[in-house]
Amino acid sequence: MDSNLSTLFIFIVVFIFYRQFTSISTKNKNDTRNVDGENASDEIKKSTKSDTSQDSIQIDPVTQKDLTEADELISNLYKSKGKKVKRNEFVHKSSGVTLYSWKMNEWDYKKHRTPTQARGLFTRETNSKNEIVIRGYDKFFNIDEVTETKWEEIVTQTKGPYEVTVKENGCIIFISGLPGDYIVVTSKHSMGERENALAHAVVGEQWLDKHLKKVGRTKEELANFLYKNRSTAVAELCDDQFEEHVLPYAQDSYGLYLHGINLNTADLKTWPSKIVTNFAKEWGFNPVKYYVKQTVDEVKSFINVIKEKRVLDDRPIEGFVIRTKTVSTGQDFFFKIKYDEPYLMYREWREITRAALSKKKPRTTYALSKQYLEWVTEKIKTHPKLFEEYGKNKGIFGVRDMFLEYLNNKGDIQTFAKIPQEEIKTLLVPVGTIGCGKTTLFLALAKLFSFAHIQNDNIIGKKARIEFYRSINESLSSHSGVLADRNNHIIELRKTLIEAVKSNLSNVRIVAIYWNHEDRTKNEIFKITSKRVVSRGENHQSLTPKNVEYENIMWRFLNDFQPLNSNNKIDNQFDHVIELDVANDVKTNLETVINELKPILEFEKPSEDKIEKVLEEISDYKPTVRKIVGNKPPKVSFYGIKLDFNVQEFLSDYYNKHPNEDSGIFKKLVQGERIGFEHHVTLIHSKELKIDPPDYKKKLWEQYEKI
Incomplete structure (x- = not known):
């Protein structure tokens, strides 16, 4: 009897233990309770094994505080939406979850004027909260590109170890997970299919399937791991059959190169390269080679050795990304180094070809580039079929190899020598509306720096625009700097101006002087600028308070104003952007422009006395030309109702509320960035x-x- 009871007791204990164990093992894979770091999956322990003396390197988990900070960041993005921040909406095909991609102007990253430095950010709304689904790296810069990446700053503001990772030459792909074991694969700012072309995200997911299959893994497993650990895998898609870049890859080395895993947090928190490499091997990705150096001097010595060799492991490379931490906060900090030989020269040849195909004059830096320009210009005429898909990043290597063969047959040696550069001219282009103070500012700049000042309001006649552009190009040939004094408040005006200059000159940098219109309401701007128009009285060529229509004309400019946006193909051609406040007086804005132009043009800053003297001189400015504006009614092409709201967001909200409506065409237009x-x-x-x-x-x- 006692024996039977003992046996029964043991059986019950084993049964209870078994039930407990299987309950844990079969727990819902989508359980999100480990967001504060508890119950971390076995996968992370496995993936953080290292061959150091420690058994493992600990990865700080995402905490509740991190989730709160992420929600706050996304709330700030919504507040900034339509100003410095653009949002695109995508519906994840498998799960039906709506994801939002956030873009900032490229020039704002340098000045830390963005709500986040993350470059590549997708979010979703869940339970009245916002969470980060995809988190790219913070924007990082080349050596000497910004103050933080000057060597002297790196020495004092960062600390070892320094992970020197090879910069693979492809396009960025992000991978993350959603509840329900759904994998999410995106490019920097987009996901899903693209109209009339194969999207990067689609090709990235195809490669993900191949990598996982190779090691017997599934997308569901990876999605589960990434979602549980609130992480984003960051990879480089290198597949020359899909898209050629600058440096070719052997066919057996195509695929996704995993170079980072970031936590989905407001601040950048990224895994050490050792753990990323182990993870890449376990999940079938191509690993990225890296080297660990303890000091900045070791980093410089190493990269210089590779520069002399011109190859790493018998192949040319783009350069390195160096990953370290700041001294003050311990924050992850990246900077990069790109090599001239051969990467930057080959990239210049690609851009020369694109410019020649677009009838623009390209800038040349290398001795061989001038010869390449002559050769490729002739080839475009005689063998146009070679370039039929160049715009789709196909044929880049073939054209370059033909040129190298041409050099070889001539007996010329491939050299990476640079040529003496022509003086780089500077064109300053204002972007604003009436009364912002552009002419007053430009009068001061013209006097201080002997820039040519071309005023559109001084040009009269039917072909005023053509004459304006002709005068600018003519002045650029004889002056180091030219001021293109016109509002340029709509994209079309900026487009035609840039095209007119770039089709004529290659040695010109174009700087936008941008009066920010996003941070104030139209009524606020009108109140500020109309006072100036009244105050200046008759001191203007065309628009004065005597013109009964002057307020209507001002409102027309305000309503038509299109903000600068580095994500469109026109505004991204500005080499620099200097942002001004409409409300500032001319002296304040002049100081801002001088301070921001100084590192670009490398001039000595004028003294305060000289600035004051110039401002006093221009206060007596009187226009010498009179132009009648507004009295002649414009020719009307149509009558319509202007929509003063964001049509894309309106339709997105509509389709969200009406899921049964067919939104296929709309989604394709959004993903192809076809909505104006x-x-x-x-x-x-x-x-x-x-x-x-x-x-x-x-x-x-x-x-x-x-009416």
């Missing part, structure tokens, strides 16, 4: 009146004319 900036509903167009129009259309036109 300004929208209206046309009520009637002048073309409808040209050929025997019905009476009701004539009457309708007349009614709108009266």
Whole structure:
């Protein structure tokens, strides 16, 4: 009896233990309770094994505090939306979850004027909170590109060890997870399919399938791990059959090179390279080679050795990304080094080809680049088929190899020598509206630095725009700097100006002087600028308070204003952007421009006395030209209703609330960035009146004319 009881007791204990164990083992894979670091999965322990004297390197888990900070960051992004921040919406195909991609202007990163330095950020809303789904690196810069990446700053502001990681030459791919074991694969700012082209994210996911299959893993397992640990895998897609960049890869080395795993936190928190490499091997990714150096001198010595060799492991490389931490806060800090030989020269040849195909004059830095320009210009004429897919990043290597073969046949030696550079001219382009103070500012700059000052308001005639551009190009040939004095408040004006200059000159940098219109309401800006127009009285060529329409004209400019946006193909051609406040007086804005131009143009800053004297001189400025504006009614092409809201966001909200509506075309337009900036509903167009129009259309036109 006692024996039977003992056996029964043991059986019950074993059974209870078994049930407890299987309960843990079969726990819902989507359980999110480990967000504060408890119950970390076995995977992270396995992936953090190292061959150091320690058994493992600990990864700080995402805490509740991190989640709160992420929610606060995303709330700030929403507050900044439409100003310095752009948001695109994507629907994750498998899960149906809506994800938001956030973009900032490239020039704002340098000045730390963005809500986050993260470059590549996707978020989602969940339970009235916001969470980060994809988190890229903080924007990092080349040596000497910004103050923080000057060697003397790196020596004093960072601490070892320094992880020197090879910079693979491809495009960025982010991988993360959602509840339900759904994998998320994106490019820097986009996900899903692209209209008329294979998207980077799609190709990235295809490669992910191959890598995981190779080691017997699944996307569901990876998604589960990444979501539980609130992490983003950061990889480089290198596949020359899909897209060529600058340096070729052997076919057996195509794929995703895993170079980082970031926690999905507001501040950048990234895994050490040793753990990332182990993780890459376990999950089938291509690992990225890295070297650990203890001091800045060791880093410099190492990169100089590779520079002399021009290759690493018998292949040319783009350069290195150096990962370290700041002395003051222990924050992760990255900077990069790119090699001239051969990477930057080959990249210059690619850009020369693109410029030649676009009928622009490219800038040349290397001795061989001038010869390449002549050769490729001729080849475009005689063998146009070679370049049919160049715009799709195909044929880059083939064209370059043909040129290298041409050099070899001539007996020329491939040299990386640079040529003496022509003087780089500077074109300053204002972007603002009436009354911002652009002419007053430019009068001062012209006197201080002997820049040519071309005023659009001084040019009269039907072909004023052509003459304006001609005068700018002519002045650039004889002056180091030219001031293109015009509002340039819409993208079309900026586009035609940039094209006119770049089709004529290669040695010009274009600097935007940007009066920020996003941080103030239109009413605030009008109040500030209209006072200036009244105050200046008759001291203007065209718009004075005597013109009864001056307020309407000012409002037209304000309503038409299109902010600078580095994410479009026009504004991203500005080499630098100097941002000004509409409310500032001319002296304050002049100081800002001088301080920001100083490191660009490398001039000696004028003394306070000289600045004061110039400001006093221009206070007596009187225009010498008079131009009639506003009295002649403009030719009307159509009557319509202008939509003063963001159409893309409006439609996104609509489709979210009406999931049964077919939104396929809209999503393709969003993903292809095909939705423009300004929208209206046309009520009637002048073309409808040209050929025997019905009476009701004539009457309708007349009614709108009266309105």
